[in-house]
Amino acid sequence: MYKDQVDNNLIKPNLSVSFFDLLGFFFKIIFSEKSYIIFFIVINLYSFLVAFIFNMVSHDEKLQNQIFDFYSIIYSSILLFLIIVRSIIFFLVKKVDDKTTFLIISGQVSRSKFFLTQLLTFLILLIITIFLSYLYFNLLSLFFNHFTINNFIFRKTIVFLIYNLLIGISLILFNIFLLILIGSQGTIIITTVFLSLSFVANIPLKIITTKNDKLSLSFNNDSNPRTPIAVRVEDIYKAITLQNLIKNNKIKYNYLSNAINDFFTDYTNGYIISDNFSESINKRLEDFWNNKLKIIKENKDNEDNYINYSLQGIVEKNNTEMNKNSSKWLRKKVSINFKLKTTFMSYDEMVNVYNTMDDNYEYKNALKDFLDFYNYILTINEDIQKAYPEYFSTFINFLPNSENNLDVNYISNDEVSDSEGKPLKLNFSSSDLESIFKFNVSSPMSGDNLAVGPIDNENNDIYNFFYNELYFPTSYVANILENYFIKYTTDFFNSTQRSIIINNSYNEYVNVRNQANLFAYLNPFYGFWTTYTYYSGNSYSETWFSKDNKSYINLEDQQNVFLPYLTYDFKIVDGFIDYESINNYYDPKITVFVIFVSTIFLYVFAHRRFLKIDIS
Numbered sequence: 001m002y003k004d005q006v007d008n009n010l011i012k013p014n015l016s017v018s019f020f021d022l023l024g025f026f027f028k029i030i031f032s033e034k035s036y037i038i039f040f041i042v043i044n045l046y047s048f049l050v051a052f053i054f055n056m057v058s059h060d061e062k063l064q065n066q067i068f069d070f071y072s073i074i075y076s077s078i079l080l081f082l083i084i085v086r087s088i089i090f091f092l093v094k095k096v097d098d099k100t101t102f103l104i105i106s107g108q109v110s111r112s113k114f115f116l117t118q119l120l121t122f123l124i125l126l127i128i129t130i131f132l133s134y135l136y137f138n139l140l141s142l143f144f145n146h147f148t149i150n151n152f153i154f155r156k157t158i159v160f161l162i163y164n165l166l167i168g169i170s171l172i173l174f175n176i177f178l179l180i181l182i183g184s185q186g187t188i189i190i191t192t193v194f195l196s197l198s199f200v201a202n203i204p205l206k207i208i209t210t211k212n213d214k215l216s217l218s219f220n221n222d223s224n225p226r227t228p229i230a231v232r233v234e235d236i237y238k239a240i241t242l243q244n245l246i247k248n249n250k251i252k253y254n255y256l257s258n259a260i261n262d263f264f265t266d267y268t269n270g271y272i273i274s275d276n277f278s279e280s281i282n283k284r285l286e287d288f289w290n291n292k293l294k295i296i297k298e299n300k301d302n303e304d305n306y307i308n309y310s311l312q313g314i315v316e317k318n319n320t321e322m323n324k325n326s327s328k329w330l331r332k333k334v335s336i337n338f339k340l341k342t343t344f345m346s347y348d349e350m351v352n353v354y355n356t357m358d359d360n361y362e363y364k365n366a367l368k369d370f371l372d373f374y375n376y377i378l379t380i381n382e383d384i385q386k387a388y389p390e391y392f393s394t395f396i397n398f399l400p401n402s403e404n405n406l407d408v409n410y411i412s413n414d415e416v417s418d419s420e421g422k423p424l425k426l427n428f429s430s431s432d433l434e435s436i437f438k439f440n441v442s443s444p445m446s447g448d449n450l451a452v453g454p455i456d457n458e459n460n461d462i463y464n465f466f467y468n469e470l471y472f473p474t475s476y477v478a479n480i481l482e483n484y485f486i487k488y489t490t491d492f493f494n495s496t497q498r499s500i501i502i503n504n505s506y507n508e509y510v511n512v513r514n515q516a517n518l519f520a521y522l523n524p525f526y527g528f529w530t531t532y533t534y535y536s537g538n539s540y541s542e543t544w545f546s547k548d549n550k551s552y553i554n555l556e557d558q559q560n561v562f563l564p565y566l567t568y569d570f571k572i573v574d575g576f577i578d579y580e581s582i583n584n585y586y587d588p589k590i591t592v593f594v595i596f597v598s599t600i601f602l603y604v605f606a607h608r609r610f611l612k613i614d615i616s
Contacts, residue, residue: 019117026121033090039083040129046079047071047133054137055144061152061539062558068137068156069560072532075133076164077198083129084168085191087122088175089184111611119176119603126168134161152539159536166596167528173599180606180613201525202564208519209567211512215505219498231495233509236570236577239491241555244582250540256369260481263288264489267497273490285342285395289478292363293370295350299340299399306339306399311465312414316439317451321426328416328424334452336436338409338428339399344474347374374477380547384476385466389442391479393434395472401427441466487551492579499575513569520567520586527591530564534588 030036050071057063134157141153178187217236218228245251246261263284264272272280290296299307312335315322322329345353350371357364381387401408406425411432413424435449440462454460500506520526538558545553559565568585571578578584 019113022113022117023121026118027124030087030090030121030125036083036086036090039079039086043075043079043083043129044132044136047075048136051133051136051140055140058141058144058150060542062542064152065156065539065542065558066560068160069533069536069563072160072163073199073560073562076167077195080129080164080168081171081191081195081198084122084126084171085175085187087125088172088179089187112607115607115610119172122172123169126172127165130161130164130168134158152541156536159532163528163532163536166592170596170599173603177599177602177606180609198525199562201523202529202562205516205519205523205526205564205567206561208512208516212509215509215512217495217506217509218501218503219494220501221498228501229494229498231491235491236495238553238555239488239495240577240579240582242488242553243492243579245540245543245555250537250543252541252544253369253373255363255365256373256481257485259292259363259366260288260485261489263292264485265492267493271493271497272486273493274486275490277486281394284482285397289344290342293367294353294357294363295345295367295370295474296342297345297349299343306341308337308339309465309469310335310337311462312336313436313452313454313462315451316453317449319432319435319450320448322450323448329413332416333414333455334411335414335423336411336428336452338433341397341399343397344395344472344478346474347371350374350474370477370481373481374474377477377480378473384473385437385471386442388476388480389438391476391483392437392442393430394479395475396430396433398430436462437466483551484545484553485551488553496577496579500572500577509570516567517569517586520588521591524591524595526564527588527595530566530588531592533559533563534566 050067054064054067054071057067137153137157141150142148175187175191178190213232213234215233216230217233218230221227221229242251243261243265246254246257249258251257272284285296301307312333315329315332315334318326318329350367354364354367354371357367378384385392398409401410406427409428410425411428416424418424432450436452438449439451439453440460452462454462520530542558543553543555545551566585566588568582571581571584
């Protein structure tokens with residue numbers, strides 16, 4: 001279509017048309033083009049409809065995040081892509097073919113002014129198109145949220161705005177270069193390939209990185225050197241990533257999360273992990289729940305005496321001690337007495353502590369989060385004791401008996417006496433209390449565990465006892481929270497506080513990461529889209545543990561299968577995985593910068609080429 005030689009008269013025009021006149025002329029002819037108007041209406045209608053649906057589900061930010069990311073893929077990879085290509089072809093092909101460009105340049109305008117004004121026209125159209133989409137989301141958000149700014153929506157849309165401006169400008173510059181260099185047919189072929197790849201180009205990275213999920217890395221075990229500790233690569237990533245989210249307040253109940261996470265990851269005075277969790281009950285009870293959140297109380301009545309709990313029933317199954325004289329206990333009526341040294345406060349008592357707490361107290365916000373978490377747990381569990389029976393006895397803290405004397409915690413036989421005519425007595429322990437609870441409330445018993453049933457089956461006083469006198473829902477909520485975190489803080493401890501063993505599994509991990517990094521370097525789609533996903537982020541107020549699992553948090557449930565997300569390599573420092581490995585990644589902004597600068601140079605080349613071609 002183009003020739004290298006041009007008549008000298010065509011490059012010495014009468015410069016009588018001003019820059020703004022030319023700009024106005026370009027806008028006039030583009031808005032007289034029906035195909036462009038159709039594209040413009042479609043892209044705005046699409047944005048408005050999605051924005052409306054997006055704001056209709058404002059009660060669910062996680063769903064909003066998923067909707068917006070799908071919207072961004074279609075908007076950036078299809079609609080914006082097509083409207084840019086259509087606009088450029090309209091000016092640089094159609095208007096060349098119908099001699100409009102020839103008439104303007106040959107008569108009144110320099111080629112350089114013409115070319116630069118066309119670029120400015122494309123940029124203004126791009127900015128208008130993207131900014132309108134940005135406005136739809138934010139104006140509707142203000143309307144639906146009673147004119148309050150939603151930080152999540154503002155963050156998503158501002159990143160969307162900047163991202164699409166960068167990618168749009170790069171596409172404009174690149175397509176101008178292609179049209180000037182190889183013409184419309186070649187440009188359409190290349191842009192079609194790009195359009196197709198934009199949806200699938202990031203999937204290979206997901207396939208590569210999932211190879212590591214099944215691998216386990218080994219760490220030295222100081223307490224048992226012959227038995228290394230194995231931790232799955234996937235679990236190490238989750239542990240380190242979760243630590244980063246917590247430290248940056250990108251999690252629900254962030255004050256409470258920081259408080260308990262800091263407690264579990266404070267290794268100055270020993271450590272708390274899954275292996276010693278049951279042995280650390282008193283430390284957790286005293287150092288965290290009592291000293292920090294201040295929701296533990298001595299279990300005393302108004303007269304400052306420890307409250308005595310008592311119940312009666314029929315022995316349905318002997319424990320180990322009773323089996324020594326089985327006939328004297330089995331099916332006999334017994335009385336049980338015990339005292340608790342401390343208990344968790346009730347909800348009303350915790351609210352009172354919060355209201356009287358100094359505003360500058362370090363953990364006041366954490367207590368507020370705990371109160372909110374308490375309400376959440378009791379809302380989703382109709383019967384918390386049946387939902388979590390395994391947590392019943394964790395914090396049961398018996399007041400000890402006097403030395404060699406069963407005067408506080410005991411079970412006495414109401415039907416059989418000893419040689420002195422006194423009722424038979426045995427020690428009553430927290431494990432006995434737990435087995436009675438399970439027998440009456442939650443599940444059948446197994447092994448040599450004590451089972452005491454009600455005297456009157458129609459009026460189960462023992463069942464009522466556990467739902468009235470001995471009902472401490474705060475204890476369950478505390479247990480739930482601890483178990484949410486302990487798996488992840490344990491994985492974090494094992495993988496960052498123990499030296500790593502360099503073996504075949506580690507070498508395989510490094511090999512897979514090298515493949516992933518090479519892909520990140522070479523794939524331009526990775527750089528652009530990862531920049532978008534990294535800075536737009538997720539709905540962090542919805543990042544929390546699954547209510548259907550003892551300890552599971554899905555850190556990928558808001559991710560889109562078509563989008564890449566930032567990945568990092570484990571950084572080894574002095575034989576240990578650095579806990580700040582999350583910062584050890586290839587920065588995708590480098591790719592964005594290289595592409596953006598490269599397209600500017602390509603445009604300069606196209607500009608120089610345009611000054612020489614024959615458009616007659």
